[in-house]
Amino acid sequence: MDADLSFLELVGLDFSGLAMAGANVSGSHVRGCVFAGCDLSGLYVQESDLTACDFRGSVLEEAFFQKTALEGSLFHGADLRWARFLLCDVRRGQFVDANMEGVHFMDAQLDGACFEGVTLSDAVLRGSSLTGVRFVNCDLRGVDFRKTNFHHADYASILAEGALFYGKPPWGGDVAAGGAAEMVIFDGE
Template identity: 30%
Template sequence: MTIPFADQTLSRADLKDLATDPQAVLHFEHCTFDGADLSGLALRGAQFLGCSLAETVLDKAILSDTRWLDCRAGGARFQLANLTDARFHRCDLNNTDWAKATLASARFAEVKLTGAQFREAQTLGLGFHDSLLVGADLRGISFRKQTIEQLDLSDADVSGCDFRDAIFEGGSLRDAHLKNARFDGADLRATDLGGLRITALAQFFKGAILSTDQAAALVSGLGIRVV
Protein backbone atom coordinates (compact mmCIF):
# COMPACT_ATOMS: atom_id res chain seq x y z
CA MET A 1 0.00 0.00 0.00
CA THR A 2 1.56 3.28 -1.16
CA ILE A 3 0.99 6.30 1.07
CA PRO A 4 1.77 9.57 -0.71
CA PHE A 5 2.89 12.87 0.80
CA ALA A 6 3.43 16.03 -1.25
CA ASP A 7 4.60 19.54 -0.41
CA GLN A 8 4.55 18.96 3.35
CA THR A 9 6.93 19.67 6.21
CA LEU A 10 7.18 16.44 8.19
CA SER A 11 8.52 15.55 11.62
CA ARG A 12 9.30 12.31 13.43
CA ALA A 13 5.84 12.34 14.99
CA ASP A 14 4.24 12.48 11.53
CA LEU A 15 6.04 9.31 10.42
CA LYS A 16 6.41 7.24 13.56
CA ASP A 17 3.10 5.36 13.37
CA LEU A 18 3.30 4.85 9.59
CA ALA A 19 6.81 3.46 9.89
CA THR A 20 5.54 0.61 12.05
CA ASP A 21 3.23 -0.68 9.28
CA PRO A 22 5.18 -3.31 7.27
CA GLN A 23 2.72 -3.00 4.37
CA ALA A 24 3.10 0.76 3.96
CA VAL A 25 5.34 2.13 1.19
CA LEU A 26 5.86 5.83 1.74
CA HIS A 27 6.19 8.20 -1.23
CA PHE A 28 7.43 11.72 -0.49
CA GLU A 29 7.36 14.40 -3.19
CA HIS A 30 8.78 17.87 -2.51
CA CYS A 31 8.57 17.32 1.24
CA THR A 32 10.76 18.98 3.87
CA PHE A 33 12.48 17.14 6.71
CA ASP A 34 15.19 19.70 7.50
CA GLY A 35 16.75 19.08 10.92
CA ALA A 36 14.30 16.31 11.82
CA ASP A 37 15.35 13.35 13.96
CA LEU A 38 14.25 10.28 12.00
CA SER A 39 16.78 7.96 13.63
CA GLY A 40 15.76 4.33 13.95
CA LEU A 41 12.62 4.61 11.80
CA ALA A 42 11.76 1.76 9.44
CA LEU A 43 11.37 3.44 6.03
CA ARG A 44 12.18 0.45 3.84
CA GLY A 45 11.30 1.04 0.18
CA ALA A 46 10.37 4.69 0.68
CA GLN A 47 10.70 7.07 -2.27
CA PHE A 48 11.99 10.62 -1.92
CA LEU A 49 11.47 12.93 -4.91
CA GLY A 50 12.72 16.50 -4.77
CA CYS A 51 12.80 16.47 -0.96
CA SER A 52 14.89 18.56 1.43
CA LEU A 53 16.67 16.77 4.28
CA ALA A 54 19.32 19.29 5.32
CA GLU A 55 21.00 18.12 8.54
CA THR A 56 18.35 15.44 9.03
CA VAL A 57 19.37 12.64 11.41
CA LEU A 58 18.75 9.15 10.00
CA ASP A 59 21.06 7.18 12.28
CA LYS A 60 20.13 3.47 12.49
CA ALA A 61 17.16 4.01 10.16
CA ILE A 62 16.04 1.15 7.91
CA LEU A 63 16.42 2.63 4.42
CA SER A 64 16.98 -0.47 2.32
CA ASP A 65 15.55 -0.35 -1.21
CA THR A 66 14.84 3.38 -0.89
CA ARG A 67 14.93 5.70 -3.92
CA TRP A 68 16.19 9.28 -3.78
CA LEU A 69 15.86 11.61 -6.78
CA ASP A 70 16.78 15.30 -6.92
CA CYS A 71 16.97 15.56 -3.13
CA ARG A 72 18.98 18.07 -1.07
CA ALA A 73 20.43 16.51 2.06
CA GLY A 74 23.55 18.52 2.90
CA GLY A 75 24.91 17.65 6.33
CA ALA A 76 22.47 14.76 6.84
CA ARG A 77 23.60 11.87 9.03
CA PHE A 78 23.20 8.20 8.11
CA GLN A 79 25.38 6.60 10.79
CA LEU A 80 24.67 2.86 11.23
CA ALA A 81 21.70 3.10 8.84
CA ASN A 82 20.78 0.16 6.59
CA LEU A 83 20.87 1.38 2.98
CA THR A 84 21.17 -1.96 1.22
CA ASP A 85 20.17 -1.59 -2.45
CA ALA A 86 19.37 2.12 -2.01
CA ARG A 87 19.57 4.37 -5.10
CA PHE A 88 20.57 8.05 -5.12
CA HIS A 89 20.31 10.05 -8.36
CA ARG A 90 21.08 13.75 -8.89
CA CYS A 91 21.14 14.46 -5.15
CA ASP A 92 23.12 17.00 -3.12
CA LEU A 93 24.70 14.93 -0.34
CA ASN A 94 27.60 17.20 0.53
CA ASN A 95 29.10 16.76 4.00
CA THR A 96 26.91 13.77 4.81
CA ASP A 97 28.02 11.19 7.38
CA TRP A 98 27.69 7.47 6.52
CA ALA A 99 29.88 6.09 9.32
CA LYS A 100 29.31 2.35 9.88
CA ALA A 101 26.27 2.40 7.56
CA THR A 102 25.37 -0.69 5.53
CA LEU A 103 25.70 0.32 1.87
CA ALA A 104 25.78 -3.11 0.26
CA SER A 105 24.86 -2.83 -3.44
CA ALA A 106 23.87 0.84 -3.00
CA ARG A 107 24.28 3.11 -6.04
CA PHE A 108 25.08 6.82 -6.32
CA ALA A 109 24.76 8.50 -9.74
CA GLU A 110 25.29 12.18 -10.59
CA VAL A 111 25.47 13.09 -6.91
CA LYS A 112 27.47 15.63 -4.92
CA LEU A 113 29.31 13.99 -2.03
CA THR A 114 31.98 16.61 -1.34
CA GLY A 115 33.29 16.14 2.19
CA ALA A 116 31.20 13.02 2.80
CA GLN A 117 32.42 10.57 5.44
CA PHE A 118 32.25 6.80 4.87
CA ARG A 119 34.27 5.62 7.88
CA GLU A 120 33.91 1.89 8.52
CA ALA A 121 30.86 1.61 6.26
CA GLN A 122 29.94 -1.82 4.88
CA THR A 123 30.34 -1.30 1.15
CA LEU A 124 30.24 -4.65 -0.65
CA GLY A 125 28.93 -3.92 -4.15
CA LEU A 126 28.77 -0.15 -3.56
CA GLY A 127 28.93 1.84 -6.80
CA PHE A 128 29.46 5.50 -7.77
CA HIS A 129 28.91 7.04 -11.22
CA ASP A 130 29.62 10.55 -12.50
CA SER A 131 29.81 12.04 -9.02
CA LEU A 132 31.76 14.57 -6.95
CA LEU A 133 33.67 13.04 -4.05
CA VAL A 134 36.06 15.94 -3.49
CA GLY A 135 37.61 15.71 -0.05
CA ALA A 136 35.52 12.67 0.86
CA ASP A 137 36.71 10.06 3.36
CA LEU A 138 36.59 6.75 1.48
CA ARG A 139 39.25 4.89 3.43
CA GLY A 140 39.32 1.14 2.92
CA ILE A 141 36.58 0.89 0.27
CA SER A 142 37.10 -1.71 -2.46
CA PHE A 143 36.69 -0.68 -6.09
CA ARG A 144 38.42 -3.79 -7.36
CA LYS A 145 37.66 -4.64 -11.00
CA GLN A 146 35.05 -1.87 -11.21
CA THR A 147 34.65 0.55 -14.10
CA ILE A 148 34.96 3.91 -12.35
CA GLU A 149 33.16 6.50 -14.45
CA GLN A 150 33.77 10.23 -14.03
CA LEU A 151 34.49 10.32 -10.29
CA ASP A 152 36.13 13.47 -9.00
CA LEU A 153 38.26 12.18 -6.12
CA SER A 154 40.35 15.33 -5.84
CA ASP A 155 41.80 15.68 -2.34
CA ALA A 156 39.80 12.62 -1.23
CA ASP A 157 41.21 10.22 1.33
CA VAL A 158 41.40 6.88 -0.48
CA SER A 159 43.95 5.41 1.92
CA GLY A 160 43.75 1.63 1.95
CA CYS A 161 41.31 1.53 -0.98
CA ASP A 162 41.55 -1.38 -3.41
CA PHE A 163 41.60 -0.22 -7.04
CA ARG A 164 43.24 -3.34 -8.43
CA ASP A 165 42.27 -4.03 -12.05
CA ALA A 166 39.82 -1.10 -12.01
CA ILE A 167 39.24 0.93 -15.17
CA PHE A 168 39.06 4.70 -14.67
CA GLU A 169 36.96 6.45 -17.31
CA GLY A 170 37.71 10.12 -16.75
CA GLY A 171 37.58 11.67 -13.30
CA SER A 172 40.36 12.88 -11.06
CA LEU A 173 42.76 11.72 -8.36
CA ARG A 174 44.38 15.13 -8.10
CA ASP A 175 46.01 15.62 -4.69
CA ALA A 176 44.27 12.50 -3.35
CA HIS A 177 45.60 10.83 -0.19
CA LEU A 178 46.86 7.42 -1.29
CA LYS A 179 48.48 5.78 1.72
CA ASN A 180 48.33 1.98 1.35
CA ALA A 181 45.97 2.20 -1.65
CA ARG A 182 46.45 -0.49 -4.31
CA PHE A 183 46.34 0.14 -8.05
CA ASP A 184 47.87 -3.07 -9.44
CA GLY A 185 46.57 -3.51 -12.98
CA ALA A 186 44.39 -0.38 -12.81
CA ASP A 187 43.94 1.57 -16.05
CA LEU A 188 44.44 5.25 -15.15
CA ARG A 189 45.07 6.65 -18.62
CA ALA A 190 41.93 8.80 -18.67
CA THR A 191 42.34 10.14 -15.11
CA ASP A 192 43.71 13.48 -13.90
CA LEU A 193 46.73 12.65 -11.73
CA GLY A 194 47.77 16.25 -11.17
CA GLY A 195 49.45 17.08 -7.91
CA LEU A 196 50.81 13.55 -7.41
CA ARG A 197 54.55 13.21 -7.11
CA ILE A 198 56.51 10.58 -8.97
CA THR A 199 57.55 9.14 -5.60
CA ALA A 200 53.87 8.46 -4.86
CA LEU A 201 53.53 6.94 -8.31
CA ALA A 202 56.37 4.52 -7.64
CA GLN A 203 54.99 3.63 -4.22
CA PHE A 204 51.27 3.21 -4.91
CA PHE A 205 50.85 2.83 -8.68
CA LYS A 206 53.16 -0.10 -9.31
CA GLY A 207 51.61 -2.20 -12.07
CA ALA A 208 49.09 0.49 -13.04
CA ILE A 209 48.58 1.57 -16.67
CA LEU A 210 49.36 5.20 -17.54
CA SER A 211 49.45 7.17 -20.77
CA THR A 212 52.69 8.58 -22.17
CA ASP A 213 51.38 12.11 -21.51
CA GLN A 214 50.75 11.27 -17.85
CA ALA A 215 54.21 9.76 -17.48
CA ALA A 216 55.79 12.81 -19.13
CA ALA A 217 53.90 15.19 -16.81
CA LEU A 218 55.06 13.28 -13.75
CA VAL A 219 58.68 13.31 -14.90
CA SER A 220 58.39 17.03 -15.70
CA GLY A 221 57.38 17.53 -12.07
CA LEU A 222 60.94 16.61 -11.18
CA GLY A 223 62.25 19.40 -13.36
CA ILE A 224 63.25 17.05 -16.17
CA ARG A 225 62.39 18.09 -19.73
CA VAL A 226 60.85 15.37 -21.89
CA VAL A 227 61.37 15.92 -25.62
Protein backbone atom coordinates in the same frame (compact mmCIF):
# COMPACT_ATOMS: atom_id res chain seq x y z
CA MET B 1 5.18 2.20 19.30
CA ASP B 2 6.89 4.46 16.75
CA ALA B 3 5.09 6.44 14.03
CA ASP B 4 3.68 4.26 11.24
CA LEU B 5 3.62 6.09 7.90
CA SER B 6 3.07 3.00 5.76
CA PHE B 7 1.08 2.96 2.51
CA LEU B 8 0.26 6.66 2.62
CA GLU B 9 0.27 9.56 0.15
CA LEU B 10 2.30 12.28 1.83
CA VAL B 11 3.45 14.33 -1.15
CA GLY B 12 4.92 17.79 -0.52
CA LEU B 13 4.43 17.94 3.26
CA ASP B 14 6.70 19.77 5.70
CA PHE B 15 7.85 17.71 8.71
CA SER B 16 10.73 20.06 9.66
CA GLY B 17 12.15 19.65 13.15
CA LEU B 18 9.90 16.78 14.21
CA ALA B 19 11.10 13.93 16.42
CA MET B 20 10.35 10.87 14.30
CA ALA B 21 12.96 8.42 15.52
CA GLY B 22 12.15 4.84 14.59
CA ALA B 23 9.27 5.73 12.24
CA ASN B 24 8.16 3.12 9.67
CA VAL B 25 7.59 4.05 6.04
CA SER B 26 6.59 1.14 3.81
CA GLY B 27 5.12 1.47 0.34
CA SER B 28 4.38 5.19 0.74
CA HIS B 29 4.64 8.11 -1.65
CA VAL B 30 6.53 10.85 0.15
CA ARG B 31 7.81 12.87 -2.81
CA GLY B 32 9.10 16.39 -2.18
CA CYS B 33 8.62 16.35 1.58
CA VAL B 34 10.81 18.37 3.96
CA PHE B 35 12.42 16.58 6.91
CA ALA B 36 15.02 19.27 7.65
CA GLY B 37 16.36 19.10 11.21
CA CYS B 38 14.28 16.03 12.07
CA ASP B 39 15.35 13.25 14.38
CA LEU B 40 14.94 10.26 12.06
CA SER B 41 17.41 7.94 13.76
CA GLY B 42 16.48 4.30 13.24
CA LEU B 43 13.99 5.25 10.50
CA TYR B 44 12.79 2.18 8.55
CA VAL B 45 11.86 2.73 4.90
CA GLN B 46 11.10 0.10 2.26
CA GLU B 47 9.71 0.23 -1.26
CA SER B 48 8.72 3.88 -0.99
CA ASP B 49 9.07 6.97 -3.14
CA LEU B 50 11.01 9.73 -1.37
CA THR B 51 12.13 11.50 -4.53
CA ALA B 52 13.40 15.07 -4.03
CA CYS B 53 12.98 15.09 -0.25
CA ASP B 54 14.91 17.49 1.95
CA PHE B 55 16.79 15.85 4.84
CA ARG B 56 19.22 18.72 5.47
CA GLY B 57 20.60 18.75 9.01
CA SER B 58 18.52 15.74 10.03
CA VAL B 59 19.70 12.85 12.17
CA LEU B 60 19.44 9.62 10.20
CA GLU B 61 21.83 7.55 12.27
CA GLU B 62 21.22 3.82 11.64
CA ALA B 63 18.30 4.61 9.32
CA PHE B 64 17.38 1.82 6.91
CA PHE B 65 16.24 2.35 3.31
CA GLN B 66 15.62 -0.44 0.83
CA LYS B 67 14.21 -0.40 -2.70
CA THR B 68 13.42 3.26 -2.20
CA ALA B 69 13.54 6.17 -4.66
CA LEU B 70 15.54 9.06 -3.22
CA GLU B 71 16.58 10.69 -6.48
CA GLY B 72 17.63 14.31 -6.06
CA SER B 73 17.15 14.28 -2.29
CA LEU B 74 19.19 16.64 -0.13
CA PHE B 75 21.24 15.37 2.82
CA HIS B 76 23.54 18.39 3.43
CA GLY B 77 24.99 18.25 6.95
CA ALA B 78 22.88 15.23 7.90
CA ASP B 79 24.06 12.60 10.35
CA LEU B 80 23.96 9.39 8.32
CA ARG B 81 26.34 7.29 10.37
CA TRP B 82 25.71 3.56 9.86
CA ALA B 83 22.62 4.25 7.73
CA ARG B 84 21.84 1.61 5.08
CA PHE B 85 20.62 2.19 1.52
CA LEU B 86 19.99 -1.19 -0.16
CA LEU B 87 18.93 -1.22 -3.83
CA CYS B 88 18.01 2.47 -3.58
CA ASP B 89 17.89 5.06 -6.31
CA VAL B 90 19.90 7.98 -4.93
CA ARG B 91 20.90 9.53 -8.25
CA ARG B 92 21.90 13.19 -7.95
CA GLY B 93 21.60 13.01 -4.15
CA GLN B 94 23.42 15.82 -2.35
CA PHE B 95 25.48 14.77 0.67
CA VAL B 96 27.75 17.81 1.14
CA ASP B 97 29.24 17.99 4.66
CA ALA B 98 27.21 15.01 5.87
CA ASN B 99 28.66 12.58 8.41
CA MET B 100 28.52 9.22 6.68
CA GLU B 101 30.88 7.03 8.65
CA GLY B 102 30.03 3.38 8.08
CA VAL B 103 27.15 4.13 5.69
CA HIS B 104 26.08 1.21 3.50
CA PHE B 105 25.05 1.68 -0.14
CA MET B 106 24.62 -1.91 -1.36
CA ASP B 107 23.64 -2.12 -5.07
CA ALA B 108 22.51 1.51 -5.04
CA GLN B 109 22.29 3.92 -7.95
CA LEU B 110 24.39 6.94 -7.01
CA ASP B 111 25.05 8.39 -10.46
CA GLY B 112 25.59 12.14 -10.32
CA ALA B 113 25.53 12.28 -6.50
CA CYS B 114 27.74 14.80 -4.69
CA PHE B 115 29.72 13.82 -1.56
CA GLU B 116 31.99 16.87 -1.24
CA GLY B 117 33.76 17.12 2.12
CA VAL B 118 32.13 13.99 3.46
CA THR B 119 33.57 11.45 5.90
CA LEU B 120 32.77 8.09 4.35
CA SER B 121 35.31 6.04 6.28
CA ASP B 122 34.44 2.32 6.41
CA ALA B 123 31.42 2.91 4.15
CA VAL B 124 30.23 0.13 1.83
CA LEU B 125 29.47 1.11 -1.77
CA ARG B 126 29.61 -2.44 -3.06
CA GLY B 127 27.77 -3.07 -6.31
CA SER B 128 26.70 0.54 -6.65
CA SER B 129 26.69 2.65 -9.78
CA LEU B 130 28.99 5.68 -9.37
CA THR B 131 28.99 7.42 -12.75
CA GLY B 132 29.73 11.11 -12.31
CA VAL B 133 29.81 10.96 -8.50
CA ARG B 134 31.90 13.73 -6.84
CA PHE B 135 34.05 12.49 -3.95
CA VAL B 136 36.05 15.74 -3.74
CA ASN B 137 37.77 16.29 -0.34
CA CYS B 138 36.26 13.09 1.01
CA ASP B 139 37.65 10.74 3.62
CA LEU B 140 37.34 7.41 1.81
CA ARG B 141 39.52 5.38 4.14
CA GLY B 142 38.39 1.79 4.35
CA VAL B 143 35.58 2.28 1.81
CA ASP B 144 34.46 -0.86 -0.01
CA PHE B 145 34.35 -0.06 -3.76
CA ARG B 146 34.16 -3.64 -4.95
CA LYS B 147 31.87 -4.39 -7.89
CA THR B 148 31.33 -0.67 -8.55
CA ASN B 149 32.14 1.30 -11.69
CA PHE B 150 34.33 3.58 -9.56
CA HIS B 151 36.54 4.66 -12.47
CA HIS B 152 33.80 7.03 -13.60
CA ALA B 153 33.78 9.23 -10.47
CA ASP B 154 35.76 12.33 -9.40
CA TYR B 155 38.33 11.84 -6.60
CA ALA B 156 40.19 15.17 -6.10
CA SER B 157 41.96 15.57 -2.73
CA ILE B 158 40.80 12.39 -1.06
CA LEU B 159 42.05 10.11 1.68
CA ALA B 160 41.80 6.50 0.53
CA GLU B 161 43.97 4.43 2.82
CA GLY B 162 42.67 0.91 3.17
CA ALA B 163 39.97 1.24 0.52
CA LEU B 164 38.84 -2.05 -1.05
CA PHE B 165 38.56 -2.44 -4.81
CA TYR B 166 39.39 -4.62 -7.77
CA GLY B 167 42.16 -3.62 -10.20
CA LYS B 168 43.89 -0.27 -10.32
CA PRO B 169 42.36 2.65 -8.45
CA PRO B 170 41.28 5.64 -10.49
CA TRP B 171 42.95 8.11 -8.13
CA GLY B 172 46.33 6.29 -8.44
CA GLY B 173 49.22 8.68 -9.20
CA ASP B 174 47.47 11.99 -8.61
CA VAL B 175 46.73 11.39 -4.97
CA ALA B 176 50.14 9.92 -4.16
CA ALA B 177 52.07 12.56 -6.13
CA GLY B 178 50.18 15.41 -4.58
CA GLY B 179 50.77 14.04 -1.09
CA ALA B 180 47.13 14.62 -0.29
CA ALA B 181 46.50 11.07 0.75
CA GLU B 182 48.18 7.91 1.81
CA MET B 183 46.88 5.21 -0.41
CA VAL B 184 46.96 1.50 0.15
CA ILE B 185 45.83 -0.76 -2.63
CA PHE B 186 44.10 -3.86 -1.42
CA ASP B 187 43.12 -6.10 -4.22
CA GLY B 188 39.75 -7.33 -3.09
CA GLU B 189 38.54 -10.84 -2.55
